[in-house]
Amino acid sequence: MPIPRRRALQLAGTATAVALAGCSLPDRLGSSPPATEYTLRVDRLDESPTAAAIYEPDDAPLFGDPARAAIEAILPDGRYTTVGYEPIPEDVYLRHDPTGTYQQTTNVVTGRRRIDRTFVRLSPVEDVDEDDETPIVVDTLNRPDARVLTILYSNVVAGGTGGAAELLRGDAYVLRRPAEREGRLASGDLDGHVVTLDAESSRAYRVQTSTETIHEPAITTLAVPVADSRAAFRQVVLETRVDAVIDRSTLPAAASDLLDRTVSREEYTEKAPRSEAFETLLSELGIADVESSINGRILWDGRQRYRYALYVAEPE
Incomplete structure (x- = not known):
């Protein structure tokens, strides 16, 4: 039986709409387009933030001996000069045990030698x-x-x-x-x-x-005081050596449980759209808006120090 003209036009219009919809077609068929995948990895670290922040020279003579010589000379308020190389890394923290104070190193060029x-x-x-x-x-x-x-x-x-x-x-x-x-x-x-x-x-x-x-640069290493007590130094470290500080008492239970599960399994993965608990946890870690992979971040939750990373896998 011939299809009435009006019905034929309706069918043609529907076919055209489906063709133009393109990416919406899979949704009509009950499937979804590929989604971005987010993997959070969290690893426990043994040392506390303050213990980990204190610089300890290498035991080997190549780097360890110059570092120890520099530390002995610059603490608590001296200086040490070398030619052509830095004896100790820039901006590391040192503790002067006799005074219980903490210093941070700085290296400055103070001349030029032939x-x-x-x-x-x-x-x-x-x-x-x-x-x-x-x-x-x-x-x-x-x-x-x-x-x-x-x-x-x-x-x-x-x-x-x-x-x-x-x-x-x-x-x-x-x-x-x-x-x-x-x-x-x-x-x-x-x-x-x-x-x-x-x-x-x-x-x-x-x-x-x-x-x-x-000609080589003369490099003078100094120690700049940053704290006069362990408590004060802890605050310095939390500000400069920790990327995220989480208060477990105020962290929503779902996000806290998710963090614990991630630590026990070492990683946790979700696809977009992310769950509320995952979104909250990423926000607390300061990486909710990260669009590409990031690693090497440090977390402190008041009890334990962690290293965390977020890996973002875009759909192919």
């Missing part, structure tokens, strides 16, 4: 000559020398574009720290020798050392 330094370079060796002795394996050297050669090796492999380039002066590593100036590289003992990164490596490099006169 000084002789040892430069170390590596050049690739295509074929090791028969007259050459067995290549020296970098792993067998002391840590300061091994570190220098590993940095140079990484720079050569990366063609001078890798992260190691930031530690170099052109294509050379300059020996500045005391432990570096006391090794085999500084003495010239390794000059001309062929080295490999490890025993299995097929890449060989010849060490070249030279003494060059350069």
Whole structure:
């Protein structure tokens, strides 16, 4: 039976509307378009905020010895000057036990020195000559020398574009720290020798050392008082080393329970739209408006310190 003209026009209009609706069609069929996925990860940390904030030097001599020398000189109100390197990181917190006070480090340039330094370079060796002795394996050297050669090796492999380039002066590593100036590289003992990164490596490099006169900054390290008691220092740390402070007594029960579940499972995931409890928790953590992944944040809830991250996965 022929379809009446009016009915035919109605059907054609409906088909056109459906075609134009496009993305709304899946909803009509009972499914939803892909949604953004949010994964919150929360890990317990052992130390309290104040304990974690206090700087402790490395046990190794390369970085530890200069740091300990600087700390001894600058606490409680002294200064310590080095040439070409910072003996202790900027803005770390120190405790002066005799006075029970807390300080924060600062490094400032206080001059310029002309000084002789040892430069170390590596050049690739295509074929090791028969007259050459067995290549020296970098792993067998002391840590300061091994570190220098590993940095140079990484720079050569990366063609001078890798992260190691930031530690170099052109294509050379300059020996500045005391432990570096006391090794085999500084003495010239390794000059001309062929080295490999490890025993299995097929890449060989010849060490070249030279003494060059350069200008270096004189860096003076100071300690600035920030607190005269543990309680006062705690407030400083909560302000500067903690990203979120949550009061469990005022946090809504659903959000608090969700935090506990996330900690016990290490992570929790929801898709948009987010639940009210999840939205509240993210807001308390200061990441409700984050549109891309973020990590390395620190949380303190009055009892425990945590590291947290939010990973955002957009639909493909």
